[in-house]
Amino acid sequence: SAINACESSNGGCSAKAECRRTTPGNRVCVCNAGYTGDGIVCIEINPCLENNGGCDRNAECTQIGPNQAVCNCLKGYSGDGKRCTYISLCSQNNGGCSEFAICNDTELTERTCTCKPNYIGDGFMCRGNIFQELLRNSNTSKFYFHLEALSIKDIAGPGPFTLFVPRTDILNTDPRVKDWIAEGVMAQVLRYHMVGCANLLYNDLTRITNITSLHGDLIHISYSQNSLVLNDKAEIIVSDAVGTNGVIHVINQILVP
Secondary structure (H helix, E strand, O other): OOOOOOOOHHHHOOOOEEEEEOOOOOEEEEEOOOEEEOOOOEEEOOHHHOHHHHOOOOEEEEEEEOOEEEEEEOOOEEEOOOOEEEOOHHHOHHHHOOOOEEEEEEEOOEEEEEEOOOOEEOOOOEEOOHHHHHHHOOOOHHHHHHHHHOOOOHHHOOOOEEEEEEOHHHHHHOOHHHHHHHHOOHHHHHHOOEEEOOOOOHHHHOOOOEEEOOOOOEEEEEEEOOEEEEOOOEEEEEEEEEEOOEEEEEEOOOOOO
C-alpha cells in the first residue's frame, strides 16, 4: 500500500500547519489560517505590525490571537478604534473652568482656564468687581439689593474698596432695618460698612485698630482668640472674597454709625 507521508508526527509539518498528501510518499505542509511560514515552521501573524492593524492612527492595536487584533482609541480620543476623534475637554461644561473664564485645549487631556477680561482668579474661580460679587453669593445678596434700592454705586468704581457685609439673614431679620429705611438713614448705615482706597485682607486687618468708613465714622477693629471683631460686636465670619476692585468680608451683625 502507498505510504501516507502525513501519518506520523503530522508529516514533520508544524503543529500549526496542515499536512496534505500529494503523490505517494510525498506531502506538502500548509500553515493554518492566521499563521505564516513554509509549513515546517509557522509563525503567528501579528496584524498590528502592518498599517497599525487597520486601526486609526490615534488608536492602539492589540493582538488577541493569530492574525486577530482589537483597536482601542488612545486617551483623549473617542470612537470604535477604526475611527477615533479628538475629545475637546473645553466642549463639555467649559472644561471645568469658571463660567467667567476662557477654556483652551492645549494638548491631549490638557486644557488651560483663563479668567475673562475684567475678572480675576485662577480660571476655575473668577471674580468680577465686588458689586457683581455681592449678588452672586446668597450670603451677601441682600446687601446688594439694599445698595440698588438706594442707588448707591460707590463700589462699582475702580476702588479699591473693603466691604464688611452683614449676612443676608441678619439684614432680613434685624427689625431696625425697616426703621432706618423709613427714617431715610439706611444709605448712611450701608456706607458705614464700606472703606475706600483700601484693599484690606484679613491679615491686614489684624494689624489695624481703626479705619474710616465711606460714611466718615471710624470702625474699631480688635483681634482676639483668632477672630476679628468690629466695634466690639460684629465678628468676621467669612473673609477675603477678592474682586477686581476690592475685597468682601462677611460679618454676623450690622454696624451702626
